[in-house]
Amino acid sequence: MLAFVLTLVLLLSIVIVLAYAERKVAAFMQDRLGPTEAGPYGSLQSVLDVLKLLQKEDIVPAAADKSLFKLAPILIFAAVFAGFAVIPFTPDLVPAGIGIGVFYLLAIISLDVVGLLMAGWGSNNKYAMLGAMRSVAQIVSYEIPAGLAILAAVMVCQSLDFQEISYQQGALMNQFPGLEYEMNWLFGIRDLGINTTTIGGITTWNIFRAPILLVAFVIYFIASLAESNRAPFDIPEAESELVAGFHVEYSGFRFAALFLAEYSMMVLVSLVAVILFLGSWNTPLPNIGPVSLAYWTTGTVGELSSILWGGFWLLSKTFVLLFLQLQIRWTYPRLRVDQLMHLCWKVLTPIALAVVLIAGIWRLLMI
Amino acid sequence: METKTIKHKSGFWDVVKSLVSGLRLTWKHFRNAKNRRTPEYVSDKNYFNQPDGLVTLKYPYEALPVPDNGRYRLHNEIDDCIVCDLCAKVCPVNCITIESVKATEEIGVTSDGTKKRLYAPVFDIDMAKCCYCGLCTTVCPTDCLTMTPVYDFAEVDIKNMIYHFTDLTPEQAEEKRQLLAKQQEEMAAAKAAALAARKQ
Numbered sequence: 173m174l175a176f177v178l179t180l181v182l183l184l185s186i187v188i189v190l191a192y193a194e195r196k197v198a199a200f201m202q203d204r205l206g207p208t209e210a211g212p213y214g215s216l217q218s219v220l221d222v223l224k225l226l227q228k229e230d231i232v233p234a235a236a237d238k239s240l241f242k243l244a245p246i247l248i249f250a251a252v253f254a255g256f257a258v259i260p261f262t263p264d265l266v267p268a269g270i271g272i273g274v275f276y277l278l279a280i281i282s283l284d285v286v287g288l289l290m291a292g293w294g295s296n297n298k299y300a301m302l303g304a305m306r307s308v309a310q311i312v313s314y315e316i317p318a319g320l321a322i323l324a325a326v327m328v329c330q331s332l333d334f335q336e337i338s339y340q341q342g343a344l345m346n347q348f349p350g351l352e353y354e355m356n357w358l359f360g361i362r363d364l365g366i367n368t369t370t371i372g373g374i375t376t377w378n379i380f381r382a383p384i385l386l387v388a389f390v391i392y393f394i395a396s397l398a399e400s401n402r403a404p405f406d407i408p409e410a411e412s413e414l415v416a417g418f419h420v421e422y423s424g425f426r427f428a429a430l431f432l433a434e435y436s437m438m439v440l441v442s443l444v445a446v447i448l449f450l451g452s453w454n455t456p457l458p459n460i461g462p463v464s465l466a467y468w469t470t471g472t473v474g475e476l477s478s479i480l481w482g483g484f485w486l487l488s489k490t491f492v493l494l495f496l497q498l499q500i501r502w503t504y505p506r507l508r509v510d511q512l513m514h515l516c517w518k519v520l521t522p523i524a525l526a527v528v529l530i531a532g533i534w535r536l537l538m539i
Numbered sequence: 540m541e542t543k544t545i546k547h548k549s550g551f552w553d554v555v556k557s558l559v560s561g562l563r564l565t566w567k568h569f570r571n572a573k574n575r576r577t578p579e580y581v582s583d584k585n586y587f588n589q590p591d592g593l594v595t596l597k598y599p600y601e602a603l604p605v606p607d608n609g610r611y612r613l614h615n616e617i618d619d620c621i622v623c624d625l626c627a628k629v630c631p632v633n634c635i636t637i638e639s640v641k642a643t644e645e646i647g648v649t650s651d652g653t654k655k656r657l658y659a660p661v662f663d664i665d666m667a668k669c670c671y672c673g674l675c676t677t678v679c680p681t682d683c684l685t686m687t688p689v690y691d692f693a694e695v696d697i698k699n700m701i702y703h704f705t706d707l708t709p710e711q712a713e714e715k716r717q718l719l720a721k722q723q724e725e726m727a728a729a730k731a732a733a734l735a736a737r738k739q
C-alpha cells in the first residue's frame with residue numbers, strides 16, 4: 173500500500189513537471205515565451221490546469237455507452253500505472269520485485285489498448301471511434317518491434333527481472349544474489365581481455381556490453397513514441413483532423429485521468445528504455461584506477477546514499493529521454509497512416525528480427 | 540523559365556542527416572531562448588529584423604513603442620479649444636458632436652493667443668466610430684485636438700467609447716445658457732427701446 177501511494181505521488185509530480193516542461197520547451201523551440209503568469213516563470217501552470225480540470229462538469233454524452241465510457245479512463249490509467257509496479261527505482265527499492273517483470277510489463281501495457289477501444293466505442297462519436305481505431309492499430313503494430321527490441325536486451329541479460337538487469341549494468345553486479353561470479357567484459361567480448369566488472373559506469377551499460385543493443389535501443393525508442401501516441405506518430409490524436417481522437421468526448425476528471433495516463437505512458441516507456449539499455453539507476457561515471465568515481469556516485473546499497481544516487485541517475489536519464497520526446501514532437505511532421513504502417517512492418521520489424529538474431533550470437537560470444 | 544531538378548534524397552544516411560539537422564535546428568532555437576526581443580523604437584535598425592531568441596513580448600507589461608506620427612486615440616485639450624466646430628464639420632464619419640453656447644463676455648485666451656468666446660457644454664468624440672483619419676487634427680486652428688500614442692483602449696460597454704471632453708458640468712452649462720438668454724433678452728429689450736425711441 174505504501175509503495176502504491178509513493179509511486180502514485182512520484183508519478184504525479186513527474187507528470188506535472190513534464191506537462192510544464194512540454195509547454196515551455198514547445199514555446200522556446202518556437203521562439204515564444206510559454207506560460208509566464210502563474211507562479212514564477214509560469215511554473216504553477218500545470219498544477220492550476222489540473223485544479224481547473226477537476227472543477228469542470230463531468231459530461232457523459234446522452235448517446236454514449238455509459239458504462240464503457242465511464243470505465244475507460246480508469247482502465248487506461250490503471251493499465252499504465254500497473255506497469256510502474258515492476259520498475260526498480262533504486263538498487264533496493266522496487267514497488268513489486270517479481271522475477272518476470274519484463275513479461276508482466278509487456279502484458280499489462282497491452283491492456284491499454286482495450287481501454288482505448290472502450291473509450292472510442294463508448295463515446296459514440298465518429299472522431300472518437302476513428303481515433304481509437306488508429307490508436308489501437310498503431311499500438312498493436314508497434315508492440316512487435318518494441319517487443320523484439322526488448323527481447324534482444326533480455327537475451328543479452330538472460331533475465332526477465334528488471335532489478336537483475338539493472339544490477340548487471342553497473343559496478344555493483346556481484347552484490348546481486350545469483351550474480352556473484354558473473355563478469356563484465358568490454359563490449360561483452362571475453363577475448364578482448366578487458367574486465368569491466370569493477371570499472372562499472374558507462375562501460376557496463378547494456379548498449380556498451382553488447383553494442384548491437386544500440387540499434388535495439390533506437391528501434392525501441394521509435395516504437396515507444398508510437399506506443400505513447402507521441403508525435404510524429406500522433407495520428408490517433410491529430411488535433412487538426414480528428415479534434416483530439418478518442419478523448420474528444422471526455423471532460424473534467426475523466427479527461428484528467430486520460431491526460432495523466434498519456435503522460436504516464438511517456439514516463440513509463442522512457443523508464444523502461446533507461447533500465448533496459450541505458451544502465452538503469454547506475455552511474456555513467458566509471459572507476460578509473462584509484463579514482464573510483466562509480467562507487468562514489470553510487471552510494472552503499474541499503475543506505476540512504478544509494479537511494480538518492482540511484483533515484484537521481486534514473487530520473488535524470490529518464491528526463492533526457494523525455495526531453496528528446498518533446499523535441500521530436502516540435503521537430504518532425506506527423507506521418508500518414510500508410511507511412512506509419514510501412515515504417516513499422518517493413519522497416520522496424522525486419523531490423524528488429526535481425527537485431528534479435530545478432531544479440532543471440534553476441535550472447536554466445538559473451539560466455 | 541529555368542526548371543531546376545531537385546535531387547531526391549532517399550538514401551539511409553541522407554535521411555539520418557536530415558533528421559539530425561531538424562533536431563539541430565530546434566535545439567538551436569531552444570538554446571537561444573535565453574535571449575529576448577527588446578522593445579525598440581521604429582527607427583532602430585533591429586526593428587524589422589528577427590533577432591535571435593524569443594520574439595514575443597509580455598504585452599501588457601512590455602510593448603513596442605509606437606511611431607510619433609501614428610494615429611491612435613484622440614485627445615482634446617479643451618482649455619485651448621475655441622469651439623469653432625471645424626473638426627466636427629470635416630469629420631467624414633460625423634463622430635464629433637459639439638454644442639456651443641456663446642459666452643456673455645470674453646472667456647480667456649488659448650495658449651497660442653486666440654480669444655475664446657464660446658463655451659462647449661457638449662464636446663463628444665465617439666472613438667468607436669472614428670476611423671482615425673486625422674482630418675480633425677489637421678483643421679484644428681489652435682492645434683488642441685491631437686493624436687496620442689494610446690492604442691489599447693477597448694471597453695466592455697460601447698457607451699464608454701464616447702469620450703466627453705467638456706469642462707463644464709451640466710449645471711454650469713445651464714447657468715451659462717441662462718446668462719446668455721438673459722443677456723440676449725436685455726439686448727433685445729435695449730434694441731426695442733432704441734427702436735421705440737427712434738420712432739418717436
Ligand code: SF4
Pocket residue numbers: 613626629630631632633634635664668669670671672673674675676
Ligand atoms: S480622426 Fe477622422 S474620423 Fe476620427 S474624429 Fe477625426 S476627423 Fe473624425
Ligand code: SF4
Pocket residue numbers: 615619620621622623624625626627637675678679680681682683684
Ligand atoms: S477644430 Fe479644434 S478648436 Fe475647433 S472645435 Fe475642433 S477642437 Fe476645438
